[in-house]
Structure formats: structure tokens, C-alpha cells
Amino acid sequence: MPPVSQKFPIVPLAILDASHIDVRLHQGYDMSTTPYADSRLAKYIDLRISQLRHKNQAEIAREAGFANANFISMLKTGNAKLALDRVPAFAKALEDDPAVIMRLAIEQTHGAEMLKLITDLLGEPLTYNERAWLKLIREASSNTDPAPARTITRVLKLFLHDSEADPTAK
Template identity: 60%
Template structure:
């Protein structure tokens, strides 16, 4: 968590830590420094606001926050039970499949898999 937050803040040239703290709803910008150094844990209920302030994916940040708070074993249990979080792009693909199939939950046939591989391999 600490390394990710420090790197992300460094990448955000247009925002100060005070800006990020304010956008995330933290009263004190020093709390951002404490998260960056690993001396404070990001409260799980603040992940969404903090992710928005950092302009990053809230699902990935939640993974880091859970690992930071409860450890890698608990994160592994949650991932096993709930699955990996989806990126915004993955969610868009799922929405596309649901719309195209009229919500019928189609099985990914061999033909569909091959077509998808061709489509995605050819996009580069």
C-alpha cells in the first residue's frame, strides 16, 4: 500500500498531498504521509474516496487496503471466495456480453473463444 500510494502521488503532478487529503475527506494532509510511509492504515470505508482522489481503480486499492489491514492470508481467502476484482474495461466486456446475449448467460463456446482471441490478438 505504502509504495503504491507514494508512487501514485508522485505521478499526480497537478495535486498536492493537501489536495488529495481534502478530496479523500481526510482532515489532515499528514495522514497521507503516514499512509505513504506505512505508519497508518487506510480505513476500508475510505477506499473509494481515496481512490478517486488518487485517480486510480478502487478495486485494486481495496485489495491493497485489505492486505495491509488483515494480511495476505485474509486477502487470499477473500479472493478465493469472492474472486478477483474486475477492472472497468473487464466490466465493460461483461456488460457487452450481457447486452448481446439478452441476459441469457451464454456458455463461452470454443468458436466464441477462438473469435475473441483473434479479435484481441489483432488489435495490436
């Protein structure tokens, strides 16, 4: 049998009988690599966990309903992908918005083109914070659906830009 790190050509599994099926038969698959390491989700999870100083990975795994705490490490390093049905519980364990995690998980699982297609068809999912902004606008305008005025747009952009520069302004 060839070494694990050897790359195999694409072989249609339908032409193989059970004695020839090898899980490594996939173009470019190398068991020593991390297939999702460059995904934005893996990077985001790594960053978010480092921000959660009051929780360790075992606690996050337990809260998310993962049987094995090592799965969190696998997600962080890109060795595993996050199943879409696990997003709500995982986002809650990360103390994060499920819409943010879902967008990244769809992108990781199905690619940026599929995420764009879903967004084009169903609209951009709103985060909790975005929903709060919309509620504020609706309350302030007595639900009149105001058009974005240039002055308000400039003030809002300036405000948001300044609050991003100052981490204490939340």
C-alpha cells in the same frame, strides 16, 4: 526508560497494570520504522500520486476527507495503514478504482491469506474496466454467455499485450 529503538518482547497486556503499559510493548516494534513500507498498497499509493501531476497531496487529502495532509505521506511511506472504510473516498481522490485500492488495503491490513480467503468466498472484485469488458461481451453475444474460444482468447491476449507495451494505446 530504554531508548525508543530498543526492541521489546511480547508482554500480555492483561498481566500489566496501567502503570506498566507502554505502547511500545510489541515484539519488533520500533518507532523509527515504517511497518507497512513493504506493502503493495504503500508502493501503489506512492506511484499513483506521482502520476497525478495536477493534484498535490493536500488536495488529495482534502478530497479523501483526511484532516491532515501529512497522512498521505504516512500512507506513501508505510507509516500508516488505510482504514477499509476510507477506501472509496481515497480511491476517488486518487482518481482510481476502489476495487483495486480495496484489495491492496485488505492485504495490508489483514494479510495476503485473508485477501485470498475473502476472494475465494466472495469472488474477485471487478474493476470499472473489467465491468466494461463484461458489458461489451454480453452486448456482443446478445447475452448468450459464450464460452471463451481459443482464437478469441489468443487475439484478446495479443491485443492486451500490445496495448500494454504502447502507453498511447488506451
